[in-house]
Amino acid sequence: MTETSRRLAQCFALVFPGLSEPEVYSASVNSVASWDSTAAIMLANVIEEEFKVQIDYELLPEMVSFELILDYLTSKANGSS
């Protein structure tokens, strides 16, 4: 587990407090009932705060799972987007 993955999991736990740790790492729009458009914005803002990045809101519809968001953050950290 990478440091980015651990910090992202903390963000998920704050926005979706009902998820267990394993559920966080496999979370997606399909598996988390409370993951609606409002929760997506909240999640994006918490991630922005935690990682000091600006998330492009237009990409939000594509960021539909823990894994995809982790990929997005990793690519941001590596300088590509």
Next chain:
Amino acid sequence: MQLSEALKVIKEGPFAGRPPLRVLVACGFHPLHLQTFLHAHLQGRVLRRVVPSVGLYGDLLGTLRQLPTRDLDLCAVAIEWPDLDPRLGFRQLGWDGRQLGDVVKTVESALGALREILARAPEYTPLALSLPTLPLPPLLPAPSQRASETELCLRRSVDEFALWSAGRPGIRVVHPEYLARVSPPAERFDFKSELLAGLPYTLAHADALASVMADLLVPPAAKKGLITDLDDTLWKGLAGEVGAQGLCWDLAGHAQVHGLYQQLLRGLAEQGVLIGIASKNDAGVVEEVFQREDILLPRQSVFPVEVHWGPKSGSVTSILKAWNIGAESVVFVDDSAMELAEVKASHPDVECVLFPASDYAGAQALLYRLRDLFAKESVSEEDRLRLESLRAGDAFRRDAAAAGDSFESFMRDAQGELTLDCASAGANPRSLDLVNKTNQFNLNGTRFTTEEWHTALRCPGAFAMTAAYRDKYGPLGVIAVVKGRTRNGEVTVDTWVMSCRAFGRRIEHQCLRSLFDQFGAEEIRLNFMPTLRNQYLKDFLAGFQRAELSGPLRVSRAAFEEKCPPLYHRVEISHD
């Protein structure tokens, strides 16, 4: 507060044992972040689970129309320009400079509708109102630097609405200048977030506004007493070295900050704040200074005055004893960091504040800080009487102690008069104020929001009674509140508080006897619960029963009369 911190605070709940606090967040934009931050700020203040609710997105008026029918404890209303006319927002296309006259009329009409709605809002539900905090769109033809007639018309309408709102019971208007200090106008609007998600506030602005609204809805407990140093604090100079006439507190002596401080303390004293003095000084010279005609803080506004060469922590101990209030309600001001540390070491709950005599910005901040620490919504008759009643209490206790064996004749000669008000006790704001700040004589420590208090009083069989007291030493004002209910001849007391200033006068006995008499009861149930600080009341009630007192109890008239000492008060009762 960061968004993640807010979510953590919210997650820390729920808090067991107390009903949740129901809060409506009313705004025309997406409430997401304002709601989250308000939830967190309120929950951090009340230590109760907060249940926020919101209305339909974009329908501020519709949400507010539901106010009279919703069970709420608090309400936060954030109005922005598009709520008054959608043409004043960025999410609706169709700006047209030719429509400006119509925009002004529409805004006036929307504010008129808001007045009608808020006039019908329950006045016991505290409502925090924020008026437009975001910029107008570049719809007006005038350049940004110029305040055009149209814009000033719009702002005047909003100001008139704010003025009307501030005069309504229960409505607390967010102060725009204060908000500007904690949330600079240029950093409030998130254009991208508004266009993409309907969230117009930056996170920082949502947090700042939520914090201010939480302060208005659940104001921090006001401090009750201020203890001040003298040399280089209340005045410039050392009294013992330059003498009474050598001290100054004016512009000519480059000592205006001390004059402003004196002036502030005088104002605080007039609104019932206790002002005491703790100074290492020559008592004779200090008295001379207070004889000067230009002193701004009159000697009679100060009690007690502890002037000697002993440690200031000892002076603070004496003053706290004379005031009989908790250290957490007191502020100590001194120009010496060492003296502040010495007092803090002995009295950790006292708020110790440095008087920054040579730092003008610091002195200015201090004046505002002190005003805010002692801020109150209104000044009651009891506030005005507080110092007089403290002096009276001091004289009463001195004479009572001196009376020794002749204590009964002292009590008889005190000419105590008790006025029991059963007619308007519930509606008297002093009642709830006393209930929410009294600790030592408090039946169970239960605190109430305004709405909870009035709801309880609307229950069938509910009653409330206040007691005001005076004797030959002076008036104490309203010093006790009893709230309870009668059902099938059974009398239950749920709330009973009495100010510590009234201790030692057998007023508690007289209140209980009055309840027996008024209701013709042979027994009264008292919903007592021990708290960390209600030992005085526990000791009083323990006298009426043999078993260890750990919860609700019943006191029979026979047991009461058997233990009740002679009561000499003249009692007047007003009924419905």
